[in-house]
Amino acid sequence: MARYIFITGGVVSSLGKGIASAALGALLQARGYRVRLRKLDPYLNVDPGTMSPTQHGEVFVTDDGAETDLDLGHYERFTGRPANKMDNITTGRIYKDIIARERRGDYLGATVQVIPHVTDAIKDFVLDGNEEFDFVLCEIGGTVGDIEAMPFMEAIRQLGNDLPRNGAIYIHLTLMPYIATAGELKTKPTQHSVKELRSIGIQPDILLVRADRPIPVEERRKMSLFCxxxxxxxxxxxxxxTIYDVPIAYHHEGLDTEVLAAFGIDPAPKPKLERWKHISLGIHNPEGEVTIAIVGKYTGLKDAYKSLTEALQHGGIANKVRVKLDWISSEVFEAEDPAPYLERVNGILVPGGFGERGAEGKILAAKFAREHDVPYFGICFGMQMAVIEAARSLAGITDADSTEFGPTAEPLVGLMTEWMRGNELEQRAREGDLGGTMRLGSYHADLAAGSRIAEIYGATDITERHRHRYEVNRAYRERLEAAGMIFAGMSPDGLLPETVEFPNHPWFIGVQYHPELKSRPFEPHPLFRSFIAAALEQSRLV
Structure with missing residues (x-):
């Protein structure tokens, strides 16, 4: 029978509940337990798919095509277990399902209320499908006291009573700020946060207290007493x-030991933490350094590219180097020469994105990389911009553009309204809702034998995750290949270009999918491993 761990946050947001949950999951996994992590998000959006990356951060996509919170990326990276659409729920999705049921008459004329109907729906979600797991960790988004989080807090309070004795515990993550003028760490914010939590009927079993310096014993004793x-x-x-130090740090502080004690598990299995120690050692003792320019449009919020930055670090771990990131807004290149920004970097990466803003800057970044033999990695939108650049500069298609930006005489990139997913035809309308209308989730791709990307993968049949509406137009394939850009990967039906490359370039690859979503610290994605290796080689030539 699964045991449940509910992780809540207080005082302020962005304290790292996602990392804490993922690290605890990794520690329990290191002791031999089977774990599942789930995220309960209080916002009214059905999913984060239509939310701005500059406000919410990255949208993490699962194999089954769910657009989810970026914390699910942390869960996957720390535990290695692929998440799915049932690992993330929002208030919007809960309400949408309840209203649909009410319209069908499923409630038999009853007045539909937050309690019990909304809370019951949340509880059903939390409890569903956990038969194969020893521990289920549920992170509650937001902070205690938020109005929108109240149904979730009430639901997990009820679950504390519904589940068997020792079937659930509560961990509360808080902040202990240091007041420089007083020279003290303050416990009062934690006390007030716990007071708020207890006022709704939840008594935390464990306090996880964020601080920028060691907490004195007396202050811990004070929080113990008052909380x-x-x-x-x-x-x-x-x-x-680094976040990959967190599991070892939390184990050293006794978090996993205290969790198992709270469940009455004694004696507990010994943890096997060698691989975490190995990762930490590699990060802190690099044998070199490379600089990668990330030319994007959401550079103001680094969380918009969270999986990407982690995958680059994984590539660094694999090559025993530190990866230094140079964040550059692509709009800068539309007013200034890219050369002063890019001539000293060892690799250029243009990530995914949506919309025309900054597109020309990304095209110029791809052009600089191609002309100066700098390793280039174009992901999703970054591949599309590289194709447009090649069409304009090498194939003589000067009007090459994307229909995402408006009507064009030369639609090198266009909106796909239908495609195959396995044996099923998927269709989208141009005027349809934005949410969930993309090619989402895992799709197969066939790589050309002998191509560079096939050599990197060591395979010709791959599966990768997608998130995009527009596709490179295969009608231009012959003209682009005649100009030197090879379509090395295609969808199994041969209709959709999946990868492009320049065989005569030191390393120039574009992919329509998002390989960063499947990279792990223990299993760096082969493309990121190879890209950083190429950047390392380039650094030796400078």
Missing amino acids: NVRETAVIQALDVA
């Missing part, structure tokens, strides 16, 4: 150099 938590269950969560 009604065992002193050993007041766990300090200090800042660390």
Whole structure:
């Protein structure tokens, strides 16, 4: 029978509940337990698919095509278990389902209310499909006291009573700020946060306290006393150099030991943490450094590219180098010469994106990489812009453009209204809703034998995750290949270009999918491993 761990947050947002949940999941996994992590998001959006990356951060896509919160990316990277659409739920999705049921008459004329109908729906989601797991970790988005989070808080409170004794515990993540003028760490914010939590009927079993310096014993004792938590269950969560240090740090502080004690599991299996120690050692002891320019449009919020930055770091781990990121807004290149920004970098990466803003800057970045033999990695939109650049500069198609930006005489990139997913035809309308109308989730691609990308993968049949509406137009394939750009990967039906490359370039690859979503610290994605290796080679030539 699964045991449940509910992780809540207080004082302020962005304390790292997602990393804490993922790290705890990894620690329990290291002790031999089977874990599942789920995210409960209080916002009214059905999913984050239509939310701005500059506000919400990255949209993480699962194999089954769900657009989810970026924390699911942390869950996958730390545990290696692929997430699915049932691992993330929002208030919007809960309400949408309830209203649909009410319209069908499923409630038999009853007045539909937050309690019990909404809370029951949340509980059903939390409990569903957990038969094969030992622990289910549920992270509640937002902070205690948020109005929109109240149904979720009430639901997990009820679950504490519904489940068997020792079937659930609560971990509360708070902030302990340092007041420089007083020279003190302050416990009061944590006290108030726990008071708010207890006022709705939830008594935390463990306090995970974020701080930028060690918490004195007296202060831990004070929080234990005023928050009604065992002193050993007041766990300090200090800042660390990299997120991959978190599991070891939390184990050192006794988090996993305290969790198992709260469930009455004694003696507990010993953890096997060698691989985490190996990763940490590699990150802190690099044998070199490379600089990668990320030319994008959401550079103001690094979380918009969270999986991407982690995948680059994984590539660095694989090559025993530190990866230094140079964030450049693509709009800069539309007013200035790219050369001063790019001539000293060892690799250029143009990530995914939507819309015309900054597109010409990305095209210029691809052109600089091609002409100066700088390793180039174009992902999704970055591949499309590289294709347009090649068409304009090499194939003589000067009006080459994307219909995403408006009508064009030469639609090198266009909106796909139908495609095959396995044996099923999927269709989208040009005027349809934006949410969930993309090619989403895992699709197969066939790689040309002997191509560089096939050599990198060591295979010709691959599966990767997609998230896009527009596709490169295969009608231009012959003209582009005659100019030197090879279509090395295609969809199994031969209709959709999946990868392009320049065979005579040191490393120039574009992919329509998002390989960063499947990279893990223990299993770096082969494309990122190879890209960083090429950047390392380029650094030796400078």
